[in-house]
Amino acid sequence: MALAIFLFILALLVAIGYVIWAYRKKSAEKAAARSERYQQLFAAHLQPPGPVKEGPSKPTPVTPSSAATRTAATAIYARKERLLSPQETLLYYVLKAGLPDHEIFARVNLSAILEVARTLQAHEREQRSRKLALHNVDFVICDKSSRIVAAVEFEGTGGDSTGEGTFKVDCLKAAGIRHVRVKAATIPRREDVRALICGSAG
Secondary structure: OHHHHHHHHHHHHHHHHHHHHHHHHHHHHHHHHHHHHHHHHHHHHHOOOOOOOOOOOOOOOOOOOHHHHHHHHHHHOOOOOOOOOHHHHHHHHHHHHHOOOEEEEEEEEHHHHOOOOOOOOHHHHHHHHHHHOOOEEEEEEEEOOOOEEEEEEEEOOOOOOHHHHHHHHHHHHHHOOEEEEEEHHHOOOHHHHHHHHHOOOO
């Protein structure tokens, strides 16, 4: 009886061992198959493309080289020494000091602060817009929300011709923008800037 039980247990252990061995063998075969498929996919992905068949050669258009283009541009354009003259720079800092709660912009195109009335015909509007784009003002004063407070013209280093100055004055007046002229010989003091730019109400 004891021998039969022993043989039964032994057979059971052998069967369990065989099942475990067969499972591990099957898992290893699946892993090997997956690895082989991955290698094949990667090899196909990394394989360099075959030679491209070229058609009849086309003549290459002759264009100036980039080096020649840069050389030509260098011969035409040169950087200015400075944006503002020393006197204009002094006025800029006086305006900044006198109006710390405002923004000061230099060399502003009229087309950036003025717009042509939409009631005009398209052709006339275009002509007037182009004329605005031909003129600048030396400084524009804005509040912190970018609303235009005044336009400042600096007189003393050549300045505008009479015709150009009159055009700007007329445009600014028509738009209701305060226009202030400052002479090089009489740059205001910091404490006088607010009254000059904003008026008594500023």
